[in-house]
Amino acid sequence: MKQALLISPKKIEIQEVPDLKATSLKDNEILLNIKKIGICGSDIHTYHGKHPSAIYPLIQGHEYAGIVVAVGKKVTSVKPGMKATGRPQIVCGTCNPCKKGQYNICHNLKVEGFQANGVARDYFIIPEDRVVVVPDKINLDHAAMIEPVAVAAHATKRPRDMAGKNVVVSGAGTIGNLIAQFALLRGAKKVVITDVSDFRLKTAQKCGIKYVINVSKNSLENQLHEIFGSEGYQVAFECAGVESSIRNLMTTIEKGSDIIIVGVHAKDPAINMEELGEHELYLIGSLMYLHEDYLEAVHELSSKKIKLEPLITNHFSFKDYALAYQFIDQNKDRSMKVMIDL
Ligand SMILES: [Zn+2]
Ligand SMILES: [Zn+2]
Known part of the structure; x- marks a missing residue:
């Protein structure tokens, strides 16, 4: 499979790496085939080396939609073939905010695409507690925007x-x-x-x-x-x-x-x-979201109460990941959400 690695600020390399395989899934894990990745303001800060807490080298991508390829033995909420996205927050579960249910501000928070590797690759594995099912009526472009809606x-x-x-x-x-x-x-x-x-x-x-x-x-x-x-x-x-x-x-x-x-x-x-x-x-x-915010985002998008179409202004193919950033730099006033199609 291919992955886009941000080696250092402004240096993205598309690499060929071994496929993630269904056989390596843990009981609670889901293998996704990534189809869409949205680029957001925080990604642009990271690309320029101006994000306060991003690590390098880094696989970016935290706004995404994919198709479920395989699920672990104990997964019940999704099946292969379904559309899905996921919350990119890796939390400790033991700090005081986590114990109070405010895991979005976990003391040990790692966000995929910033302090942990994100989804800018053909396949990605997430645990079931962070997966969000995307109903059929939400298309993949809109599904990749569930994150900013949340x-x-x-x-x-x-x-x-x-x-x-x-x-x-x-x-x-x-x-x-x-x-x-x-x-x-x-x-x-x-x-x-x-x-x-x-x-x-x-x-x-x-x-x-x-x-x-x-x-x-x-x-x-x-x-x-x-x-x-x-x-x-x-x-x-x-x-x-x-x-x-x-x-x-x-x-x-x-x-x-x-x-x-x-x-x-x-x-x-x-x-x-x-x-x-x-x-x-x-x-x-205000920082990011809780799982219930993702579910509310899905609900409002399903009932078409939030308009996304005018926001998606450009599409780039995966091989042109670096070009997408250059385009954004040169068209700050003419672009909104730039989408990577895999
Ligand atoms: Zn974002
Ligand atoms: Zn915590």
């Missing part, structure tokens, strides 16, 4: 309350877009998404997010006032991962409100502590 499902459960509240999402990449869609599903009143790219904002509108603001062209404060009037907004999601984004949110959000931190900040931002203290703001973290 990120959005989880992040939108982090505010203390969101129903009936006005919401601002800063950053209209795939995650910001999906969070805005989920916020509407969870009963937010008006949802505004902001970005510096008209392409990403247009994509958001195609996904049903009505209110968009290009912060490079218009004053955020004035635009927010036009949309929310004196109501203001009470929940924000920081999905851009840049200092100006978190600072703008802290300045414009209603006092006493919630700001959820979702973006990966490659550079540590400076924030205004006086604003944080005197406005009694809640800065709330």
Whole structure:
């Protein structure tokens, strides 16, 4: 089988390695034939050597869909021939967060594609507790996006309350877009998404997010006032991962409100502590997801409540893995989700 190895930043090699075989499966394991891999912002940080905790050499890939080839003796939830994906979190099960059920923030968390090898290869083995069955009506491209949809499902459960509240999402990449869609599903009143790219904002509108603001062209404060009037907004999601984004949110959000931190900040931002203290703001973290978030993602995709089609902008074949990254670098403002087809 083939695998794509990121030897060091910006150096991907497609290698021929021995096949993973059904005969080597443990009782609880599943052998998947990988069909689709999505490339996301975190992968791009890793590719450039800017991810805070990725190891090298590394097989990337954590957003994926495949077909079950074989299952271990004790596996009951999937059968060969079924479509499936998996949660890429390797957790210890014994630390305090794990014991409390918050295994997404396990003290010993290893994420496949970052601190452990991921799925950028023809075959991959996962244990049954991390497999997620994909119903027939979800196609393989969409199935490979269950992971970012689960990120959005989880992040939108982090505010203390969101129903009936006005919401601002800063950053209209795939995650910001999906969070805005989920916020509407969870009963937010008006949802505004902001970005510096008209392409990403247009994509958001195609996904049903009505209110968009290009912060490079218009004053955020004035635009927010036009949309929310004196109501203001009470929940924000920081999905851009840049200092100006978190600072703008802290300045414009209603006092006493919630700001959820979702973006990966490659550079540590400076924030205004006086604003944080005197406005009694809640800065709330959000990391990845729990299994139930994957199941909710599958449910919402099955009932077509989340729109993915406008988000998938490009496809590359497996042999062109490195080209896909070069394309993303050169087309930052014209590409959203880039998919690798195996
Ligand atoms: Zn991702
Ligand atoms: Zn743990």
